[in-house]
Amino acid sequence: MARTYSRNYLLLSTAAVISQLGSQGALIASAFAVLSTGGTAADVGFVASARTVPLVLFVLIGGALADRIPRHRVMVAANALNCVSQGAFAALVLLGRAELWQMVVLSALGGTGQALFGPASEGMLLSSVDGEAAGRGFAVYRMAVNGATIGGAAVGGALVAWVGPGWVLACDAASFLFAGSLRAFLDLSHVPEREPGGGVLHDLRDGWREFVSRPWLWAIVAQFSVVNAVVVAGQAVYGPLVARDHYGGAGPWGVANAAYGAGTVIGAIVMTRWQPRRFLLAGTLGIFPFALPLMALAVPVSAAVLTASMFVAGASVEVFGVGWMTALHQEIPEEKLSRVSSYDWLGSLALVPVATALAGPAESTLGRGQALWASAGLVVLLTAAVLCVPEVRSITRRVRAGEVDKGAVDTGEASAVDTDAGSADAEGPLGRSG
Numbered sequence: 001m002a003r004t005y006s007r008n009y010l011l012l013s014t015a016a017v018i019s020q021l022g023s024q025g026a027l028i029a030s031a032f033a034v035l036s037t038g039g040t041a042a043d044v045g046f047v048a049s050a051r052t053v054p055l056v057l058f059v060l061i062g063g064a065l066a067d068r069i070p071r072h073r074v075m076v077a078a079n080a081l082n083c084v085s086q087g088a089f090a091a092l093v094l095l096g097r098a099e100l101w102q103m104v105v106l107s108a109l110g111g112t113g114q115a116l117f118g119p120a121s122e123g124m125l126l127s128s129v130d131g132e133a134a135g136r137g138f139a140v141y142r143m144a145v146n147g148a149t150i151g152g153a154a155v156g157g158a159l160v161a162w163v164g165p166g167w168v169l170a171c172d173a174a175s176f177l178f179a180g181s182l183r184a185f186l187d188l189s190h191v192p193e194r195e196p197g198g199g200v201l202h203d204l205r206d207g208w209r210e211f212v213s214r215p216w217l218w219a220i221v222a223q224f225s226v227v228n229a230v231v232v233a234g235q236a237v238y239g240p241l242v243a244r245d246h247y248g249g250a251g252p253w254g255v256a257n258a259a260y261g262a263g264t265v266i267g268a269i270v271m272t273r274w275q276p277r278r279f280l281l282a283g284t285l286g287i288f289p290f291a292l293p294l295m296a297l298a299v300p301v302s303a304a305v306l307t308a309s310m311f312v313a314g315a316s317v318e319v320f321g322v323g324w325m326t327a328l329h330q331e332i333p334e335e336k337l338s339r340v341s342s343y344d345w346l347g348s349l350a351l352v353p354v355a356t357a358l359a360g361p362a363e364s365t366l367g368r369g370q371a372l373w374a375s376a377g378l379v380v381l382l383t384a385a386v387l388c389v390p391e392v393r394s395i396t397r398r399v400r401a402g403e404v405d406k407g408a409v410d411t412g413e414a415s416a417v418d419t420d421a422g423s424a425d426a427e428g429p430l431g432r433s434g
Contacts, residue, residue, distance in 0.1 A: 008128040008186050012121075013141050015179040019079070020148040022175025025156020026086065029168035032160050033093045034103060043100055049353060050104040051111035056349050058115035063342020064203040066120035067335060072186035075124065078117035079180030083173050085109035090169035118345050123338035124186065126329045135279065135397075136272050138325045142318060143268030150261040207339025214331065216280065216391035217340070220324070221347035223382045227290060228348050229355035230375035234294045237359040238372055242297045252303040256293075256310045263314025270315070271322040280395045283323025287383045289316035291376040298372035327395060 034044045066074045089106045092098035129137040159168045212218055235257075243253035276282035292309035300306070332340050362371040386392055 006128055006130075008124070009137060009141075011182050011186055012125050012128055013144055015182040016121075016141070016145050017148040018175050018182075019179040020145050021152040021155070022172035024149050024152030025159060025168045026172035028153065028156045029160050029165035029172070030089070030103070030107065033089070033098060033165040033169065034100070036093070036165060037098055037100070039100060046100070047103050047107050050107040051114075052349070052353055054108050054111040055115045055118075056346065056353075058112055059118060059345045059349070060204055060342045061200065062116040063119035063207060063339040063345075064200045065116065066123055066338035066342075067207070068200070068203060070188050071120040071124045071338065072183055072188060074120040075117055075183045075186075076180045078113040078120070079176045079183065081113035081116070082110055083176035083180065085113065086169055086176060087173035090166050090173055093164075093166035093169060115345075119338040119342040122328075122341040123334075126325065126332075126337050126341075127334050129329070134329045135275055135322055135326045138329075139268050139271035139318070139322050142321055143265060143272070146261065146264040146268055146318075150258070150265070153261075203339060207336060207343060210332070210336050211340055211343045214391070215389050216327070216395060217331075217344075219386050219389045219392070220284070221344050223287075223386050225347045225351050226382055227287065227379050229351035230378055231290055231294070232352050233355040233359040234297060234372060234375050237356055238297055238363070238368060239293075241368065242300050246300045247303050247306075252306070256303070256307045259307045260293075260310040260314040263311040263316075264318055266311075267315035267318030268322075271318055275397070276323070277397050278393065278395065279323040279397055280327045280391075281323075281387075281393050283320040283327075284383065284386055284392055286316040286319030286323070287386075288380060289313050291379040294372050294376035294379065298369045298376065326397070330398070331395065
């Protein structure tokens with residue numbers, strides 16, 4: 001068990017908790033910063049989308065760089081960019097000089113930093129744990145980060161009301177500085193030196209070949225490109241509308257979202273103890289409950305039932321997330337982890353802005369209830385389709401002479417064993433956090 005919590009793992013976990021605490025508060029603070037300058041709801045959405053667009057555009061480049069340059073250097077550079085952009089954002093707000101175009105540019109810089117950071121971070125985390133204990137390590141990591149997400153949102157909201165959005169943004173900049181300083185001490189001596197390649201485009205093509213050669217991998221990413229999109233649209237657009245029309249306001253919807261967050265923590269705790277042999281199958285089955293909140297909003301059910309459905313969905317996210325990270329850890333060569341992760345990020349994020357933009361027209365055309373039922377139906381149908389992929393059902397936790405067999409699929413070539421040392425495994429999109 002001691003080998004699970006290596007120095008790199010502890011540094012990565014501590015840094016992730018610190019940056020997540022700051023970032024969750026900053027999400028609230030940036031919206032109120034826009035409103036404090038006289039901005040409209042459309043302006044808030046414009047600033048938020050300015051962060052998403054460069055994240056989608058540059059995430060593949062981030063993955064290629066992270067497999068070419070030592071990953072911790074990419075992470076530190078990305079944290080430095082986020083620190084500077086959030087610090088400038090905070091200064092403008094505190095001085096009362098923030099204009100919409102400045103906030104858009106700084107938000108875009110933040111998204112660029114996240115695009116560089118995400119694949120490098122995921123590759124670093126996946127390579128920081130031992131094969132047998134990987135699942136439990138991932139579950140503990142996710143439990144800590146999910147707790148920080150809940151705490152950061154709660155504390156951030158209170159601080160925005162108490163001291164104003166500018167100071168909360170300044171705290172976020174400081175959290176990036178502190179987290180980046182910790183990540184600078186990551187040890188890459190265990191990672192073999194990368195052989196010189198043919199450039200970034202060559203690396204991207206190589207990563208694409210690795211990605212499409214594995215049906216379980218591209219099938220689940222394709223599934224989640226739609227699942228993430230409809231779930232985000234349902235919760236970000238339809239949820240508040242249903243709360244306004246049927247639950248008497250934002251209060252019950254806030255409680256339901258808190259239940260979702262609590263579910264993620266409880267789910268991660270469960271996954272520190274439960275180690276399914278067919279972890280990817282267990283994770284895929286855990287996607288079906290994602291449809292429950294959409295169905296509850298479509299009816300709509302009572303606020304108590306909605307809250308319960310959100311809790312179950314939050315817990316099921318962790319069942320999938322732990323299984324997904326364990327699959328990447330076991331099946332993907334270490335030197336290609338970040339490139340494969342970047343295609344995962346791209347597929348998971350690409351349709352989210354489209355879905356949220358189309359949510360309003362879909363409601364006008366189909367009606368809100370029908371749009372929600374259709375979204376739930378897509379989750380169920382696509383999950384059932386992924387279960388038809390043989391590798392999703394057959395990939396098995398394997399240990400050979402104390403090491404994980406990277407190509408382990410249940411073909412009978414090596415004996416599959418359950419171990420007591422680990423369990424199965426993470427925003428977000430495909431359940432990751434930053």
